[in-house]
């Protein structure tokens with residue numbers, strides 16, 4: 001019991017010995033300027049913004065013009081929508097101007113020569129994208145801006161812009177596009193605000209790239225920047241940034257053009273197939289079917305405009321037509337192959353065309369073979385003269401008739417073989433010519449020259 005009491009006592013004792021924090025010693029602050037306790041930047045902020053109204057232009061003399069330097073930094077080409085003709089980009093809209101109302105001596109504010117403030121506290125120019133495809137809100141992120149001690153302001157808000165860009169799809173997918181971004185003040189005219197193209201301190205282009213992510217479909221070929229005067233009486237200064245974009249071809253090469261070339265080869269193969277196989281037409285129709293399945297796929301990735309027919313659509317139409325033509329020609333050849341079935345003779349003109357004209361190029365070996373065969377058959381019978389007596393006349397007549405049919409069908413068969421070869425060369429030639437013209441020669445005309453574009457005033461027609 002005594003031990004218990006003792007232990008309680010000792011606990012009370014030890015809790016007594018915990019020392020509490022002392023109250024702050026105010027005597028340190030005595031005799032000090034209380035304003036010093038406010039941070040330098042806060043003091044400067046108060047100093048700048050007393051009597052500052054954000055809605056008026058930053059000039060003392062109302063007759064003076066505010067000069068804005070405008071530059072653009074591209075970080076990403078987000079998308080180009082051919083269907084709605086909209087280009088979307090991620091950019092920083094760099095704006096530099098001078099605010100006459102702001103000025104301080106860094107020495108008075110703890111050597112602070114640059115202050116960062118929220119964009120809502122000071123006047124900012126109302127720069128908008130004129131050829132906007134979305135709403136006309138400025139869309140800039142409300143990032144802070146820099147103020148220098150001499151009153152110069154730097155603001156570069158990042159923004160995703162949707163701009164109208166008129167596409168010319170005649171040469172799709174071998175196309176080049178020119179897109180224009182037109183920036184200007186929405187409300188101030190030249191008497192109040194002037195725009196100039198930004199001159200960067202490091203000598204870079206006013207329209208530059210930074211932390212740029214390449215787009216998989218488009219590459220930038222060139223760019224230009226120009227100042228224009230817009231509106232009635234040309235009182236609205238605007239800056240136009242032009243981009244020359246070229247579509248990367250690999251995707252279409254891999255997914256459309258190479259398969260089409262393979263199918264073209266199959267189309268030609270149908271003339272190599274012997275008539276006896278009975279698969280000539282089947283092959284032709286299968287290829288035709290493959291084309292039509294294929295053209296559905298392509299239609300999806302093609303810009304849906306009726307302005308012009310894209311080159312690739314013309315190409316697919318052409319090779320589909322060639323394929324259909326090949327099926328027709330195969331039917332002709334098959335008809336010739338079975339020409340002897342109803343005992344009809346080879347028409348004279350076909351005979352002439354095939355054996356006199358075409359045989360020179362496509363059937364030399366065939367004709368020799370044919371002559372040999374018939375002479376062998378005929379000769380064989382003539383030599384066996386002694387057999388004649390042994391065979392009755394009726395039988396002889398029948399053999400002769402069969403013999404005749406045999407040679408007739410031989411004749412037709414050679415005719416069909418010659419035409420098979422002839423058609424093969426025709427289709428081969430047409431296919432190669434079509435492919436070379438549409439896939440190699442035509443795209444050469446697509447490269448519209450960006451350097452010709454010297455006057456931007458009517459760029460929409462370019």
Ligand SMILES: *[C@@H]1O[C@H](CO)[C@@H](O)[C@H](O)[C@H]1NC(C)=O
Pocket residue numbers: 059064065066067098194
């Ligand atoms: C803007 O530039 C013009 C011509 O360069 C100049 O006369 C004018 O004083 C400038 N405005 C301001 C506010 O500096």
Ligand SMILES: *[C@@H]1O[C@H](CO)[C@@H](O)[C@H](O)[C@H]1NC(C)=O
Pocket residue numbers: 110111
């Ligand atoms: C400001 O800079 C000057 C010269 O560099 C220096 O002498 C002075 O101590 C600085 N003032 C403060 C508050 O840091």
Ligand SMILES: *[C@@H]1O[C@H](CO)[C@@H](O)[C@H](O)[C@H]1NC(C)=O
Pocket residue numbers: 074205207208209220222223224
């Ligand atoms: C524009 O061209 C200049 C010089 O040719 C280049 O330095 C700049 O990166 C180009 N800008 C864009 C957005 O490609």
